[in-house]
Amino acid sequence: MLMNKKTGSAILEISNHPCFDDKARHKYGRIHLPVAPRCNIQCNFCDRQYDCVNESRPGVTSVVLSPHQALAYLKKVFALRKDISVAGIAGPGDPFANPEETMETLRLIRKAYPDLLLCVATNGLNIFPYIEELAKLRVSHITITINAVDPLIGEKIYAWVRDKMNVYRGKEAAEVLLCRQLEGLIGIKKHGITAKINTIIISGVNDGHIAEISRKVSEAGADIMNLIPMYAVAGTAFENIPEPSSGLLENCRKDASRFIPIMRHCMRCRSDAVGLLGEKLSPENVSLLKSYASLPLEGQERRPYVACASREGISVNMHLGRAEKIYVYGRGGDTYKLITVRKIPKSGGAGERWLKLAGTLKDCRALLVEAAGGAPREILGKQGIKIITFPGLIEKGLEAVYGADYIPGLADQGNCARRKTEPGSDPSCGCGCKGGGGGCG
Ligand code: SF4
Numbered sequence: 001m002l003m004n005k006k007t008g009s010a011i012l013e014i015s016n017h018p019c020f021d022d023k024a025r026h027k028y029g030r031i032h033l034p035v036a037p038r039c040n041i042q043c044n045f046c047d048r049q050y051d052c053v054n055e056s057r058p059g060v061t062s063v064v065l066s067p068h069q070a071l072a073y074l075k076k077v078f079a080l081r082k083d084i085s086v087a088g089i090a091g092p093g094d095p096f097a098n099p100e101e102t103m104e105t106l107r108l109i110r111k112a113y114p115d116l117l118l119c120v121a122t123n124g125l126n127i128f129p130y131i132e133e134l135a136k137l138r139v140s141h142i143t144i145t146i147n148a149v150d151p152l153i154g155e156k157i158y159a160w161v162r163d164k165m166n167v168y169r170g171k172e173a174a175e176v177l178l179c180r181q182l183e184g185l186i187g188i189k190k191h192g193i194t195a196k197i198n199t200i201i202i203s204g205v206n207d208g209h210i211a212e213i214s215r216k217v218s219e220a221g222a223d224i225m226n227l228i229p230m231y232a233v234a235g236t237a238f239e240n241i242p243e244p245s246s247g248l249l250e251n252c253r254k255d256a257s258r259f260i261p262i263m264r265h266c267m268r269c270r271s272d273a274v275g276l277l278g279e280k281l282s283p284e285n286v287s288l289l290k291s292y293a294s295l296p297l298e299g300q301e302r303r304p305y306v307a308c309a310s311r312e313g314i315s316v317n318m319h320l321g322r323a324e325k326i327y328v329y330g331r332g333g334d335t336y337k338l339i340t341v342r343k344i345p346k347s348g349g350a351g352e353r354w355l356k357l358a359g360t361l362k363d364c365r366a367l368l369v370e371a372a373g374g375a376p377r378e379i380l381g382k383q384g385i386k387i388i389t390f391p392g393l394i395e396k397g398l399e400a401v402y403g404a405d406y407i408p409g410l411a412d413q414g415n416c417a418r419r420k421t422e423p424g425s426d427p428s429c430g431c432g433c434k435g436g437g438g439g440c441g
């Protein structure tokens with residue numbers, strides 16, 4: 001493998017992608033960066049769960065990272081191992097249901113690693129507007145998951161499809177999705193990007209439809225197809241559909257191979273997979289991921305301080321909703337000093353109040369609280385301020401944030417505004433809830 005001495009990454013060599021080339025998979029690994037929590041469609045077999053380290057399937061991740069956290073994590077992984085040839089974004093939701101996070105991550109990585117292979121895997125609904133920039137960023141491999149090219153079959157697979165403010169269901173949902181997928185596929189091929197089609201084989205639903213899918217995607221320019229047996233996930237609409245037998249899988253591959261080359265070594269990886277295909281996510285890697293999820297959401301230069309919701313300036317002991325003031329600390333050498341005390345805005349609706357607070361904390365990389373609701377977490381998070389639940393001594397909290405220690409309890413919050421157990425939470429926020437498609441509200 002040719003290595004870039006400066007960055008420690010492999011030199012852009014598209015045949016080094018372990019998923020696209022069977023020969024490459026024993027030598028080269030991939031890293032998935034879990035920066036895309038939300039999804040814009042609901043497949044009837046999918047449940048995006050966090051923190052399930054024993055489960056290896058698409059959509060599972062221990063944490064969600066911000067683009068800056070993802071870059072810092074990537075740098076650390078490259079310092080630890082030299083066999084990663086590709087960085088990919090594959091969820092846990094859809095990359096283009098989270099286009100800002102996805103594109104920013106790709107931009108940051110490309111700037112830091114001019115020679116690294118970049119790859120994304122998407123349902124294709126919203127990729128089209130981003131293809132030109134993806135090509136400029138030299139994203140070399142894109143996967144679109146297409147499970148049906150007949151809307152009458154597609155409507156059995158997708159509960160809903162959300163395009164901006166419109167939620168589609170039934171046949172119409174499948175039609176909208178298919179149209180976008182084909183438009184996206186043709187677009188990425190026009191830009192010379194290698195295109196893989198993933199198709200989930202669902203017994204009794206689309207297993208008789210594989211030849212038709214492969215013919216259609218081959219005509220649209222796809223390079224390779226990956227047939228993945230559906231993994232029945234408890235709690236999903238398809239939980240009782242059995243996994244396709246190896247015989248059925250083989251027949252489907254035979255059908256499809258009449259039209260397009262077939263990938264045969266897919267491992268159905270997690271959204272935070274790292275290493276050679278099939279390599280299990282180690283406990284060390286999980287802790288590494290969690291420690292990087294505790295970093296500030298943005299680069300640190302613009303945000304030197306840390307804010308604390310406190311009654312008296314000694315302990316983090318206020319629920320954000322009840323706090324009236326915020327203590328702001330900075331670091332000077334090995335010690336921390338109080339910079340200022342700022343008032344929390346009172347007026348306005350809940351959203352407006354948290355936006356104003358974000359404005360007053362522009363120079364802070366994190367806000368330590370005893371507790372906080374979903375709305376401020378989401379609003380401040382979008383403004384680059386991570387809310388961290390850390391009841392206890394302020395000094396300990398500052399040590400953890402500035403030292404980028406793993407903060408217990410942080411990982412289960414992800415970067416998601418709502419907890420996955422919360423009834424009625426956003427079906428598209430990546431929290432695993434399967435709501436009605438109406439959004440967070
Ligand atoms: Fe489908 Fe979205 Fe789940 Fe991917 S993340 S399997 S597109 S619902």
Ligand code: SF4
Nearest residue numbers: 019266267268269277
């Ligand atoms: Fe490659 Fe399959 Fe893993 Fe995706 S899920 S990274 S295609 S092996």
